[in-house]
Amino acid sequence: MTSLPQWQRQDAAHHLHPFSNQTELNRNGTRVISHAQGAYIFEANGHRLLDGMSGLWCCNLGYSQPRIKQAIAAQLDELPYYNTFFQCTHPRATELAAAIAHRAPAHLNKVFFTNSGSEANDSVLRLIHRYWDAKGKPQRKAVIARHNAYHGSTIGGASLGGMGFMHEQFDPLGNIHHIAQPYWFGARQDKTELDEQAFGIWAANQLEEKILELGPDKVAAFFAEPIQGAGGVIIPPDSYWPRVQQICQQYQVLLVVDEVIFGFGRTGEWFASQFYDLQADFIVFAKGITNGFIPLGGVLVSDRVTEALLSHTNDLAHGFTYSGHPVACAAALATLEILAEGHIDKVKNELSQAMRDFWLPLADHPIVGQARCKGLVGALELVRDKSSLQRFAGNGRAGTVCRDMSLQAGLVMRATGDTMIIAPPFILDRNEIKDLTERAWQALDLAQAQLKQ
Numbered sequence: 001m002t003s004l005p006q007w008q009r010q011d012a013a014h015h016l017h018p019f020s021n022q023t024e025l026n027r028n029g030t031r032v033i034s035h036a037q038g039a040y041i042f043e044a045n046g047h048r049l050l051d052g053m054s055g056l057w058c059c060n061l062g063y064s065q066p067r068i069k070q071a072i073a074a075q076l077d078e079l080p081y082y083n084t085f086f087q088c089t090h091p092r093a094t095e096l097a098a099a100i101a102h103r104a105p106a107h108l109n110k111v112f113f114t115n116s117g118s119e120a121n122d123s124v125l126r127l128i129h130r131y132w133d134a135k136g137k138p139q140r141k142a143v144i145a146r147h148n149a150y151h152g153s154t155i156g157g158a159s160l161g162g163m164g165f166m167h168e169q170f171d172p173l174g175n176i177h178h179i180a181q182p183y184w185f186g187a188r189q190d191k192t193e194l195d196e197q198a199f200g201i202w203a204a205n206q207l208e209e210k211i212l213e214l215g216p217d218k219v220a221a222f223f224a225e226p227i228q229g230a231g232g233v234i235i236p237p238d239s240y241w242p243r244v245q246q247i248c249q250q251y252q253v254l255l256v257v258d259e260v261i262f263g264f265g266r267t268g269e270w271f272a273s274q275f276y277d278l279q280a281d282f283i284v285f286a287k288g289i290t291n292g293f294i295p296l297g298g299v300l301v302s303d304r305v306t307e308a309l310l311s312h313t314n315d316l317a318h319g320f321t322y323s324g325h326p327v328a329c330a331a332a333l334a335t336l337e338i339l340a341e342g343h344i345d346k347v348k349n350e351l352s353q354a355m356r357d358f359w360l361p362l363a364d365h366p367i368v369g370q371a372r373c374k375g376l377v378g379a380l381e382l383v384r385d386k387s388s389l390q391r392f393a394g395n396g397r398a399g400t401v402c403r404d405m406s407l408q409a410g411l412v413m414r415a416t417g418d419t420m421i422i423a424p425p426f427i428l429d430r431n432e433i434k435d436l437t438e439r440a441w442q443a444l445d446l447a448q449a450q451l452k453q
Contacts, residue, residue: 050411118154
């Protein structure tokens with residue numbers, strides 16, 4: 001029987017990890033997750049962890065969903081694979097496209113399937129070009145996104161993303177431009193004259209300024225997450241999105257809402273676009289659509305964009321071998337059925353309030369400068385001094401320490417710089433949210449003791 005040291009040796013010898021310092025990882029030894037049950041994952045050494053990140057923002061229904069597994073097995077018996085090229089389809093792809101459109105905002109009725117959020121964002125870039133060509137405005141090629149945004153790790157997705165450490169490792173696409181993010185906590189020391197809502201308007205107006213700088217007749221689209229996830233659960237001020245939508249409509253700029261994290265219930269609505277009342281031209285989805293059990297992503301396309309795309313007489317020269325894979329579609333259909341059985345209403349009516357009741361008081365901890373939450377996501381800003389909100393030295397060291405201490409406390413909590421973030425599964429109840437926050441407080445205590453040293 002393979003042992004933990006053997007797995008770690010094999011991993012070090014043969015496995016290149018994403019977003020990791022491989023040398024450091026091999027030196028310390030990888031954390032081997034051997035099995036999972038409900039909302040908990042188990043290390044190969046037997047240590048049990050409450051998964052406060054739902055895998056990677058995706059296992060929203062936890063790890064024990066036999067109906068999804070049964071749907072996968074049944075589909076493997078019926079039709080394990082066929083493509084959707086060459087005028088073909090299959091039952092699960094058609095059923096899933098209809099099921100997604102039925103739950104989406106009324107003006108989005110077409111679905112293009114991919115295998116991930118990264119591929120979906122790349123696909124939108126292709127569809128945007130085709131849209132403006134069909135409208136007789138091929139010069140509209142400039143795309144605007146936000147600093148510190150995350151839109152995937154392909155060349156297109158990483159170019160859209162605004163994370164400098166990623167851009168240092170390749171040459172981003174030249175037609176993509178970035179503006180300020182609506183990060184009130186991060187900007188307060190520079191924007192001391194603005195309250196939160198005034199800051200939201202200022203951040204939104206950066207979009208208009210960039211459009212005017214590039215030329216309104218040159219700008220094709222604006223890409224944004226409804227709430228920035230990997231960037232640190234950046235929840236925009238209430239004033240932000242109404243002004244952004246107004247600007248997009250004024251300058252006829254397509255609005256792309258990246259809901260890879262927030263689609264399928266995390267805000268208490270099927271889509272965060274419904275939560276924020278957004279008229280998106282595209283909604284990008286992935287992750288929670290299959291509960292993370294198998295890869296699937298895609299793009300919801302608005303009726304006005306679809307009409308322009310269908311005006312082309314030649315084929316859409318874009319697609320993937322596994323677009324609309326029948327097994328992934330079967331998993332997604334089962335996931336949507338389970339979500340519809342009260343889980344999204346539970347997030348809206350119970351768990352969102354539990355987060356406000358138990359997560360927000362973490363702001364009282366000596367090393368927390370702000371606690372924030374929306375729906376079923378939360379963030380903690382770690383600071384050395386609460387009165388001045390001065391950060392710890394070390395450019396993210398405090399977050400790394402707190403992440404490691406959270407594991408000691410039996411909780412998976414992620415660090416983005418010195419911001420701690422969570423996105424727990426929908427299957428938790430109010431008492432389990434309370435337990436999660438108690439573990440987070442314990443992690444903060446342990447981190448504070450470490451950081452004093």
